Amino acid sequence: MSAPIRPCPTCRGEAELHSVASASGREDPLAVTLRALPVQQCRQGHVHFTSVDFPLTVLEHLVKEDEKQLPAAEKKGFIFKKFQCAQCDRELLPEPDHRHSFEVEMTLPDVKAFIVELSMPVYKCAQCGKEQLHSLDEIRDHTPGALARAFEAAGVAREA
Ligand SMILES: [Zn+2]
Numbered sequence: 001m002s003a004p005i006r007p008c009p010t011c012r013g014e015a016e017l018h019s020v021a022s023a024s025g026r027e028d029p030l031a032v033t034l035r036a037l038p039v040q041q042c043r044q045g046h047v048h049f050t051s052v053d054f055p056l057t058v059l060e061h062l063v064k065e066d067e068k069q070l071p072a073a074e075k076k077g078f079i080f081k082k083f084q085c086a087q088c089d090r091e092l093l094p095e096p097d098h099r100h101s102f103e104v105e106m107t108l109p110d111v112k113a114f115i116v117e118l119s120m121p122v123y124k125c126a127q128c129g130k131e132q133l134h135s136l137d138e139i140r141d142h143t144p145g146a147l148a149r150a151f152e153a154a155g156v157a158r159e160a
């Protein structure tokens with residue numbers, strides 16, 4: 001069940017639940033697309049998160065829970081980094097051969113579930129065919145920036 005909707009933080013007017021069909025943000029190499037993002041909107045059209053904590057909760061969930069499920073290579077070497085297939089140990093190509101999107105269903109308390117799509121360069125193992133990232137840390141580093149831009153694209157007003 002949904003929590004009661006708070007008054008609009010901008011004008012204190014009554015607000016209703018809405019969802020933003022699609023909004024994307026990018027901080028290379030990562031692109032984040034939000035689908036059916038739950039927000040609240042007042043009669044004057046101010047769009048806000050349904051709670052002040054919402055953006056941080058989404059970020060933490062992505063970084064701590066969801067991204068660790070992504071297939072990632074094993075990094076070897078300190079100066080000359082090499083990446084080995086997580087499945088068969090074969091060395092991976094130095095350049096990604098395409099981008100791939102991974103879909104996460106974000107289920108948080110008090111709001112409708114929505115989809116977060118993470119798109120990033122992937123490397124296909126020549127031996128076993130497994131598609132994977134070089135580095136999970138790299139994706140994690142760019143998650144806050146890409147997510148913030150996606151929220152901005154969704155038209156959500158900032159709150160102090
Ligand atoms: Zn308002």
Ligand SMILES: [Zn+2]
Binds near residue numbers: 086087088090126130
């Ligand atoms: Zn492999």
